[in-house]
Amino acid sequence: MIDQVRRVAFEALRAVDERDAYVNLLLPALLRERRLSGRDAALATELAHGTLRWRGTYDAIIDHLTSARSIEPAVRDALRLGCHQLLSMRVPDHAAVSTSVELVKSAVGQRATGFANAVLRRVADRSLEEWMELLTTGVDPLAVLSIRTSHPAWIVAALGDALGPDGDLTGLLAADNQPPKVTLVARPGLCEPTELPGEPGRLSPYARILDGGDPSEIPAVREGRAGVQDEGSQLVALRLAEASVDGPDERWLDLCAGPGGKAALLGALAAPRGATLVANEVQPHRADLVRASVANLPNVTVTTEDGRAGPWADGSFDRILVDAPCTGLGALRRRPESRWRRQPEDLAQLVPLQQALLTRALELIRPGGVVAYATCSPHLAETRDVLAAAGVEPESVTQLWPHIHGTDAMFCAVIRRP
Template sequence: MPADQRRRVDPARMVAFEVLKAVRVDDAYTNLVLPALLREHRLSGRDAAFATELASGTIRWQGTYDAILTACIDRPLSKVELKVLDGLRLGCHQLLAMRVPTHAAISTTVDLVRFRVSQGAAGFANAVLRTVSQQDLAAWITQVAPDAATATSHPAWVVDELRAALGRDDELEALLAADNAPPKVTLVARPGRATRDELPGEPTRFSPYGVVLAGGDPGQVRAVAQGRAGVQDEGSQLVAIAAAAAPVEGSDARWLDLCAGPGGKAALLAALAAERGAGLVGSERQPHRAGLVRKALSGSQGVLGVVAADGTTPPYRTGSFDRVLVDAPCTGLGALRRRPEARWRRRPADIAELVPLQERLVGSALDLIRPGGVVLYATCSPVLAETSGVVTAVLQGRDDVVLEPVELDVPDAEGPVPGTVQLWPHRHGTDAMFLALLRRR
């Protein structure tokens, strides 16, 4: 392509296009691949914000946009080249959900498709997007999306799981809407290393260490750049706080984060442990993620070490810890606003694969704590099989364990089992974290 045509391709839209490709081809996560692309294309400020919303919003609303595109194209979407489909989805989001003038949304998308695919594909994209532009999103939803799943861009099985977890239909619409709302950036001050007062933003509702950032790049915040504070959802902060707050009988010197990667909760736990003269071991199965934990804990007090180890067969002595956090691998359906691609990547079969792993991890953790010690089990999924199902199975399989109430002062957060906690994005503004506290007799 001639240089003058390359110059016409908007860098922010190019970044969004590259994010969609990475998610589709490499199974990348939007929140992980996007920062590197922003740096590569030297985008900041409004351009970075535009690229972020364009990429994340397009992935969130992909299901609805595909239904609209199906109505505008005279062939199955499976017959449309995937690179062209990525461009069409980006165009839909600009036309239907962003304050981009119609002519700009169409022309810039056509330029992008021309640059990345071909002249013929650009003409096809132009015709399709002109058809899309004839109605607004509400009108299109009325026409092509009569069901809640398509209208809110969630797979039907995910809607069913969330409805069952809520246990009520009157909040389902609010929950699905919250999943599609861009999350605000939340920072955490790590106790003993930073204070909340030195962080810019409004204090979080429930965590005494968090603030909601009004805007800008969190990496430019001095305490974040120095590792004394970090970016962390308030729900994740509350998991670490609850793990540290649970009373234990006797010694309280050795703590373990059994599934510590990438290290955000471990960093807060280590800071809380250091305040009490305790120490934390960070354990993570995958070596590269264990490296991320080491980086997150760099400079922290209260760190006994970081180990790359399988949590189901841990290399620690039985009864050698006083408290253990098990933030288990899960479907992640409680963090769809933050990880929009998860709704399209996960399948119902994943639940059946993950639940036995979660049960084994909790069982290992219970073996690792001494009598009187505690295990906090947490997931960023509200799916009942991963929450109450795991807790019930563990309790039925052991006579040396008792379930105790989680000590968090958060209203309207009753979990599916008495004493457990279930946070919700539409109620609490957090990811849908589940917490259960188990004590070894």
């Protein structure tokens, strides 16, 4: 029999592969459905998130042992799960192997159990470091970092370019593989930070960093007066709200507002100034998430327009946030599956969209107003190059890093229209 903890972790891995699910959204629902809590929930979370984080490393080991033969996706997920237990957790070898083989049997039948058993027993013959020494000997430096830190080579190269020659690339890649702590935001006017548990944040006066626990059990979070939001995302909203404007300060716009965290903070910051916020999100299901986030803020209106061609008049806003759709390479510690889902060719679609959204924002902002262009990606094509294509000189640029600031790698440029 397969224990419920490993079954839930395996189902999460399969949903990521089959349905492009996000494990941080899917897993809590699975845990509630199966009534797993406490140590069982923590173990299922480590199994699912850890396996996804280290998938590239485990795949390199599996491919070495199987001569890179084609393996059914469900079998490969079970092998990855077994590798994580054998190489990165204190699970006895026999338990890691037998439970993973049972998962193979339940997923595809008896025919693949012998294969899975043989592979995992050979995985157990070496420690993780011994495997790394074997697989990286005589390999070029980029491939070494890719295998050792479980990042696709193209992402390693892109992050290295963004950091520059003096940046700590190894430190950044290591930080991507550390589970982030949950950070809360107290929405001003609705909740005082002292009402929330946790330690104060380093960058945002509204942040509280939790040591553990379920944030949905916190009354202020349940009531929408506070939310879960990375401190880097909070800082983006603060950068826009704190920038000085010449003239009136009454109409704010969040051009790409889904899922609504920044819109809720902006709306709360705008309210005491008598300002209103238009929170726009082109995708209806994400617009629903925005509505839920801003439900306590009567000064916020949610719209579902294409941000590149909305109905607003040129020069009609005082502050605009463009939190552009991006590769999400700055949130790999929080969304480990993104590193396997994204491809270099995604930039060919995303960059023109980012450029078009910024161009439209620069038309919509009035003279003397400010635009904040933000991405949860430090990739130069999505940050520096987008600004260069728009022909703007930002007033300030902020680039955050997980290994330096303890946040997602948010980029934010504040642009003033003369």
